Amino acid sequence: MHIPGLALGCALALTTGIGAAWAQAPQPPARGVEFYRTACAQCHGDDGKGGGQVARLLNTRPSDLTTLARRNNGAFPFVRVGQIIDGREDIALHGGREMPFWGQMFGFEAGDRFGNRMREVYVQGRVYELVLYLNSIQQ
Ligand code: HEC
Numbered sequence: 011m012h013i014p015g016l017a018l019g020c021a022l023a024l025t026t027g028i029g030a031a032w033a034q035a036p037q038p039p040a041r042g043v044e045f046y047r048t049a050c051a052q053c054h055g056d057d058g059k060g061g062g063q064v065a066r067l068l069n070t071r072p073s074d075l076t077t078l079a080r081r082n083n084g085a086f087p088f089v090r091v092g093q094i095i096d097g098r099e100d101i102a103l104h105g106g107r108e109m110p111f112w113g114q115m116f117g118f119e120a121g122d123r124f125g126n127r128m129r130e131v132y133v134q135g136r137v138y139e140l141v142l143y144l145n146s147i148q149q
Contacts, residue, residue: 038146042139050075050140053109058147068108079148086148092141096133113137 047056053068055061058075065072079086093099097111116136120129 038143039139042141042143045136046140046143049112058144070108072109075144076147076149078144086145088141088145091144092134092137095137095140112140 046058051062052064053060053062053072054075055065055072060072060074062072078091082090094109096113097107097109098113100107100111113133116133117129119136120132123129124132
């Protein structure tokens with residue numbers, strides 16, 4: 011069974027040693043960076059500031075993702091950002107939005123490989139990779 015968070019933890023422990031890993035600021039997992047470039051940048055821009063190629067076709071301007079912390083009194087809103095990326099809660103509460111619902115997509119990606127309970131762990135892991143990446147680009 012492959013669990014992204016666990017694999018990442020093992021990779022960190024092996025390559026840098028656990029002590030060194032704790033001493034550093036958390037680095038975003040490479041897969042989060044990669045996925046941002048392929049799935050988010052066309053709207054939010056390569057630099058995260060909201061000026062991607064698709065942005066002008068939308069009714070709502072994609073948010074500047076480099077000011078999430080600044081707009082929240084300097085504290086990066088980890089949980090809220092995860093919920094927004096996931097999107098499944100938002101669609102239940104408010105109906106449509108222009109941004110895709112990544113939680114649902116990661117659920118499809120997991121398929122039946124993990125069973126119901128671990129599928130949710132997989133989805134949260136994938137979302138969290140992106141949250142860590144966004145945390146790393148705050149200004
Ligand atoms: C099709 C265009 C599009 C894509 C692709 C897209 N977004 Fe968005 N995003 C938006 C728009 C538009 C908003 C503004 C709010 C809304 O539509 O509800 C937004 C809002 C957000 C917000 C809320 C920011 C705030 O200020 O509260 C976050 C976080 C976010 N996007 C992250 C992502 C991430 C991470 C990805 C890639 C996995 C992504 N988005 C992909 C269009 C997009």
